[in-house]
Amino acid sequence: MEDKQVHAGDLIVSLGGRTGRDGIHGATFSSAELTSESESLSGGAVQIGNAITEKMVLDVLMQARDRGLYNAVTDCGAGGFSSAVGEMGEDVGAEVWLDKAPLKYDGLSYTEIWISEAQERMVLAVPREKWDELRELCDSEGVESAVLGEFKPTGQLHLTYHGETVGNVSMEFLHDGRPPVIRDAVYQPPETKTLSLSENASSEHHGESLLKILGSLNVASKHWVIRQYDHEVQGGSVVKPLVGPMCDGPSDAAVVRPLLDSQRGLVISCGMNPHFGDFDTYHMAASAIDEAMRNAVAVGADPSRIAILDNFCWGYTDRPETLGSLVRAAIACHDVAIGLGTPFISGKDSLNNEFSYFDDGGEKQTISIPPSLLISAMGQIEDVSHAITMDAKEAGNVVFLVGGTKDEMGGSHYCLVSDLDGGQVPVMDVPVAKATFAAVHEVIRGRLVRSCHDLSEGGLAVAACEMAMAGGLGMQVDLSVASDQMAIELSDTQWLFSESNSRFLLEAPASAADEIAEIFRKHGVAAAQLGTMQAEPVLSVKGQDGTSTCLEVAMDSAKRAWKKPLDLQ
Structure with a gap:
């Protein structure tokens, strides 16, 4: 198996925890200036973790790796599905069916599904002929899995929700379209100040300092x-x-x-x-x-x-x-x-x-x-x-x-x-x-x-x-x-x-x-x-x-x- 190489025709498969509102704007929140309104505006930025689910997902991944059931894998970190699928499909293209994502509860918009950073979720590129075996493995370990779409050789990131297109952008523009940000970085270490230490500090002083x-x-x-x-x-x-x-x-x-x-x-x-x-x-x-x-x-x-x-x-x-x-x-x-x-x-x-x-x-x-x-x-x-x-x-x-x-x-x-x-x-x-x-x-x-x-x-x-x-x-x-x-x-x-x-x-x-x-x-x-x-x-x-x-x-x-x-x- 090639190392993390997505192929056209691979299925986009989600493993692990369900998607919820916890973790919405987690990455942007963690790099934003805090104000008195941060708690009320960004209360959902903190993801709710589940260590048991994480361990079960890990067990499945290790077995699937050893059995060659996927071509590539990445975690849903900052940006959730958006960054995971967007990065994996950079050289190919992807069609994502957002209504297929397992949810923690009803009421999420397709935007929230796409960017949620809920925990314990992994995205895999799975050959079609390996999907049934992977699904059976997941079932045997009690890990939820779902097909979210397909990597297609279109060069586009195409998002649908209940059959309607809700997003479509070229991978080239997504990864290379924005001009690089150039910022000035200036550093001048402070001058070293002379430290005045007592030349004959007593044993009592050293003992008090140690305590x-x-x-x-x-x-x-x-x-x-x-x-x-x-x-x-x-x-x-x-x-x-x-x-x-x-x-x-x-x-x-x-x-x-x-x-x-x-x-x-x-x-x-x-x-x-x-x-x-x-x-x-x-x-x-x-x-x-x-x-x-x-x-x-x-x-x-x-x-x-x-x-x-x-x-x-x-x-x-x-x-x-x-x-x-x-x-x-x-x-x-x-x-x-x-x-x-x-x-x-x-x-x-x-x-x-x-x-x-x-x-x-x-x-x-x-x-x-x-x-x-x-x-x-x-x-x-x-x-x-x-x-x-x-x-x-x-x-x-x-x-x-x-x-x-x-x-x-x-x-x-x-x-x-x-x-x-x-x-x-x-x-x-x-x-x-x-x-x-x-x-x-x-x-x-x-x-x-x-x-x-x-x-x-x-x-x-x-x-x-x-x-x-x-x-x-x-x-x-x-x-x-x-x-x-x-x-x-x-x-x-x-x-x-x-x-x-x-x-x-x-x-x-x-x-x-x-x-x-x-x-x-x-x-x-x-x-x-x-x-x-x-x-x-x-x-x-x-x-x-x-x-x-x-x-x-x-x-x-x-x-x-x-x-x-x-x-x-």
């Missing part, structure tokens, strides 16, 4: 929402959203086994930090990719077999400076994906996310979303028994810091909770990141590592605290070792809270330390054995002088701070 970061909404426990959803379907969850002896540690990524008779696993992770966009959207986008990648690698994913997706949320892109910030982020996505060999396989955008209102003085005010990019990663793990979690496992194990720490405090959570402005935003070094991911994967795959946690929001201090807290243990860290072995001059505060990219904490048996260090040397990756796991549940960090304590926090205090924002004790 504030743990209690900030971006870092605090998400178990209140995680436990509202079933992540145990069919028992295929290998690494769950919450890990550790008490099942309350923040997992870096999820690992699931889609086929229960196979050891192969699917790894799902994400990365996002809009605060970096206040400094430079290029580095924000690069850092989001880095975080999604390292989260996946931290549980055992093969970095050479990871694909990523983007989700852009931006302001009003008709403004040259706003469009410029979007273009700059897209350039970063291109550069990093090429450099890592990690393809973008899909994504979405929601633009013009702004809300206008009039203040008490009658002046129009506008609130715009900050430039935000979520990167989702999907990886593979050859054998799920090799997957590891982030919770500390055993007192006496050694702790490695992997990756270079830099003076990159711009946009950090330390600055956010301290109300500080300025500093250098984290900059991703793509070749170094690629080598680091490969080295970490090698030590995990070699079963040399007991736990692994990426360094992201809050830096080393938060990562060490989360790892120890999740395992019900403590950790002792010596920054003088990291400073000596990595030959980097930083203050204790920078070592603790910098959010430089491509870094991990690894826990390993002492007997494996030399082999791990050699693997990192082979890959040219900075790594320092800077601490050990302790039975006493306290995070204790010695400063660069090797004697004085620059941070000490009890794990029960840390866990209370981590759960406090939503009063979930």
Whole structure:
């Protein structure tokens, strides 16, 4: 079967959910400026999903694919049938019988049927001789199917409703008739401001800052929402959203086994930090990719077999400076994906996310979303028994810091909770990141590592605290070792809270330390054995002088701070 090739004479077949008014103008709503009237005018823009129907449609599609029952398939995303059929029939032509579409209820106009974005619907190009077999397959799985028309070699998109023509336009005009829109995109990154940090911050100050970061909404426990959803379907969850002896540690990524008779696993992770966009959207986008990648690698994913997706949320892109910030982020996505060999396989955008209102003085005010990019990663793990979690496992194990720490405090959570402005935003070094991911994967795959946690929001201090807290243990860290072995001059505060990219904490048996260090040397990756796991549940960090304590926090205090924002004790 040719890959997604529509042939003249193929039937246009709809599978799955019925068409309703939910989702009318969903795509236009998601990219329109919000006003006080948006809720009443666009209440139907949000589609009503049905996960059970979606799973049944997926089962049919996979069987139909394996039996060669269709020539092409696409989903009903933005624009519903209009975009699905319009795109599939571009090189041929299509005749659509809108009255044949299964409806959720009576009363829809043919226009609403054509553009509704109701969920769980797929459109297939099905050879006539395969239709009966496909219909029987759908019936056997309880999935509704219907013939909506035929792909015809007319070069026209012809719509009918109860035998009457309600639309007719040439495919050439539909796809190429509109002149391309040309807009100006201008971007000037803000000047880097000097960040003033206390040179001799006390252990008490560092401890208070750590607790504030743990209690900030971006870092605090998400178990209140995680436990509202079933992540145990069919028992295929290998690494769950919450890990550790008490099942309350923040997992870096999820690992699931889609086929229960196979050891192969699917790894799902994400990365996002809009605060970096206040400094430079290029580095924000690069850092989001880095975080999604390292989260996946931290549980055992093969970095050479990871694909990523983007989700852009931006302001009003008709403004040259706003469009410029979007273009700059897209350039970063291109550069990093090429450099890592990690393809973008899909994504979405929601633009013009702004809300206008009039203040008490009658002046129009506008609130715009900050430039935000979520990167989702999907990886593979050859054998799920090799997957590891982030919770500390055993007192006496050694702790490695992997990756270079830099003076990159711009946009950090330390600055956010301290109300500080300025500093250098984290900059991703793509070749170094690629080598680091490969080295970490090698030590995990070699079963040399007991736990692994990426360094992201809050830096080393938060990562060490989360790892120890999740395992019900403590950790002792010596920054003088990291400073000596990595030959980097930083203050204790920078070592603790910098959010430089491509870094991990690894826990390993002492007997494996030399082999791990050699693997990192082979890959040219900075790594320092800077601490050990302790039975006493306290995070204790010695400063660069090797004697004085620059941070000490009890794990029960840390866990209370981590759960406090939503009063979930």
